[in-house]
Amino acid sequence: MTTTPIRQQERSHVGTPTGTTEERSHVRLARLAPRQLGPVGLAIGPLAALVLWQVSSSTGLLPPQQLASPWTAVTTGREMFTSGELLPHLAASAKRAYLGLALGTVLGLGLALASGLSRAGEASIDSLVQVKRAIPTLALIPLAILWLGIGETMKVAVIATSVLVPIYINTHAGLRGIDHRYVELAQTTEMGRAEFVRRVALPGALPGFLTGLRLAVTMCWTALVVLEQINATEGIGYVMNRARDFGQTDVIVVGLVVYAAMGLLSDSVVKAVQRRALSYRKGLGS
Amino acid sequence: MSTHHAPPATSAVHLRRLSRSYGEKTALSVDDLTIAPGEFVCLIGRSGSGKSTLLRALAGLDNDVTGSGHIEVPERRSVLFQDSRLLPWASVVDNVTLGLKGEASRVAARDSLADVGLAGRESDYPSRLSGGEQQRVALARSLVREPQLLLADEPFGALDALTRLRMHALLRRLVAEHRPTVVLVTHDVDEALSLGERVLVLEDGRVVLDRRPTPRTAQDRLDERQRLLAALGVDERNADQRLDVPA
Numbered sequence: 001m002t003t004t005p006i007r008q009q010e011r012s013h014v015g016t017p018t019g020t021t022e023e024r025s026h027v028r029l030a031r032l033a034p035r036q037l038g039p040v041g042l043a044i045g046p047l048a049a050l051v052l053w054q055v056s057s058s059t060g061l062l063p064p065q066q067l068a069s070p071w072t073a074v075t076t077g078r079e080m081f082t083s084g085e086l087l088p089h090l091a092a093s094a095k096r097a098y099l100g101l102a103l104g105t106v107l108g109l110g111l112a113l114a115s116g117l118s119r120a121g122e123a124s125i126d127s128l129v130q131v132k133r134a135i136p137t138l139a140l141i142p143l144a145i146l147w148l149g150i151g152e153t154m155k156v157a158v159i160a161t162s163v164l165v166p167i168y169i170n171t172h173a174g175l176r177g178i179d180h181r182y183v184e185l186a187q188t189t190e191m192g193r194a195e196f197v198r199r200v201a202l203p204g205a206l207p208g209f210l211t212g213l214r215l216a217v218t219m220c221w222t223a224l225v226v227l228e229q230i231n232a233t234e235g236i237g238y239v240m241n242r243a244r245d246f247g248q249t250d251v252i253v254v255g256l257v258v259y260a261a262m263g264l265l266s267d268s269v270v271k272a273v274q275r276r277a278l279s280y281r282k283g284l285g286s
Numbered sequence: 287m288s289t290h291h292a293p294p295a296t297s298a299v300h301l302r303r304l305s306r307s308y309g310e311k312t313a314l315s316v317d318d319l320t321i322a323p324g325e326f327v328c329l330i331g332r333s334g335s336g337k338s339t340l341l342r343a344l345a346g347l348d349n350d351v352t353g354s355g356h357i358e359v360p361e362r363r364s365v366l367f368q369d370s371r372l373l374p375w376a377s378v379v380d381n382v383t384l385g386l387k388g389e390a391s392r393v394a395a396r397d398s399l400a401d402v403g404l405a406g407r408e409s410d411y412p413s414r415l416s417g418g419e420q421q422r423v424a425l426a427r428s429l430v431r432e433p434q435l436l437l438a439d440e441p442f443g444a445l446d447a448l449t450r451l452r453m454h455a456l457l458r459r460l461v462a463e464h465r466p467t468v469v470l471v472t473h474d475v476d477e478a479l480s481l482g483e484r485v486l487v488l489e490d491g492r493v494v495l496d497r498r499p500t501p502r503t504a505q506d507r508l509d510e511r512q513r514l515l516a517a518l519g520v521d522e523r524n525a526d527q528r529l530d531v532p533a
Contacts, residue, residue, distance in 0.1 A: 181367070181369070181371055182371070182373065184347055184367075184371075185367075185371050185373075185384070186384075186385075187346075187347065188345060188347065188363070188364070188365040189384040189385030189386075189427070189431075190385045191384060191385045195384075195385065199373065199376065199380075199384065200373065203373070203375040203376070204375075206375070279411075280374055280375050280411040280412075280413060281374065281413060
């Protein structure tokens with residue numbers, strides 16, 4: 001913006017009669033896509049919401065029995081953390097989430113490989129998983145309780161079955177989507193079946209699997225929210241449930257923040273793994 | 287498919303009454319064709335003339351195509367595709383050893399990579415290589431298995447003109463060393479003339495011209511070029527004249 005007058009000044013000093021070439025350097029190409037936002041730009045929305053929330057609470061527009069102010073929630077969170085009240089609950093929740101995640105990942109991966117690499121597997125597995133996909137996880141809870149009781153087994157099993165779906169779908173799509181040209185290559189280099197799976201099929205399906213895993217790590221925390229309201233004596237969901245009975249909206253907010261933080265943290269860990277594992281995609285510029 | 291693949295005696299290629307069709311359309315119909323061991327044959331023809339169909343039949347990559355006939359090809363065959371077809375997630379050396387086993391094959395792969403001028407690039411990923419370098423890796427992968435028959439489907443079609451010339455020289459040197467029989471498909475008459483000892487022109491799935499050009503003078507070369515272009519339905523002189531006529 002400021003360069004225009006300066007350039008004009010220069011020109012008047014030098015006194016060049018032809019300004020056309022210089023002017024052309026000012027012409028900006030129309031941007032067809034919006035410029036990328038930096039981390040600061042991306043934070044604008046959440047920050048604005050936070051300010052609005054705090055202002056509403058401070059002015060009494062939002063009474064604390066409806067929703068605690070962000071500042072109250074921060075204070076409560078700090079107290080719960082320093083008093084050692086929060087950590088055991090967080091550990092209990094994390095154990096459930098990650099046990100379910102591990103089980104669901106192994107199952108989903110196994111099913112995807114069986115279904116993606118053999119016709120018999122595809123015939124027997126794929127439609128079943130698609131049907132499972134159409135049933136919401138929460139709708140399985142009543143049956144899960146009848147079969148497995150209301151203890152930890154049921155909770156981990158429900159998390160595992162919900163996590164299984166994105167892992168299966170994305171890994172299976174990755175296997176099915178392997179370029180036909182590579183199959184031809186395998187044929188002309190006379191690769192055996194085992195070598196084809198190891199050197200072509202598995203690496204080819206890895207990006208899909210990792211996408212599934214990213215969905216899964218946030219999903220295992222999401223499922224907890226509901227599950228920890230059933231016969232739990234510890235866990236973040238239990239803490240939130242108890243807070244509801246006492247009308248402690250600040251504790252509920254703390255619980256929500258913990259869930260969000262754990263989901264995002266897990267996601268960023270997988271994202272880092274993804275970057276490393278798929279580093280072969282980087283070209284000369286890296 | 288009722289094609290009979292006979293066990294080969296030498297690295298010669300022999301075809302009899304070979305036909306391939308896609309639905310109603312006959313893509314290939316070769317009565318009788320013999321390629322001598324160590325011969326460098328270039329196949330040229332317009333799009334849809336059947337040159338790729340013939341190459342894929344020789345490579346055994348046409349199991350999904352209907353056809354019949356008798357094919358005799360050597361056991362050890364390598365295919366060089368138009369795209370380098372490197373696995374993006376495998377290092378250069380791992381790409382070269384595809385389908386091979388043992389430490390000996392890794393040593394051979396290193397030698398083969400050095401042969402194409404890529405020593406020291408063994409552990410790079412293909413995405414770090416230029417298009418010409420990628421095609422050189424593909425060439426190393428083809429030659430490391432010491433093929434009796436090298437099949438190439440427009441292998442230099444995607445490269446720029448200068449890189450292509452360098453690749454011609456490299457291919458000529460390596461073929462002279464390894465002495466495989468070569469069948470190379472191209473749409474470029476000059477490429478065919480500069481590489482091939484024998485040039486076959488295909489049209490509508492048939493061999494319409496079979497030349498062994500041995501140009502001694504520049505004029506011989508021009509005449510040969512003219513003859514091949516005419517077989518492809520291109521009359522260069524007339525085309526030029528037509529362009530010269532003012533509107």
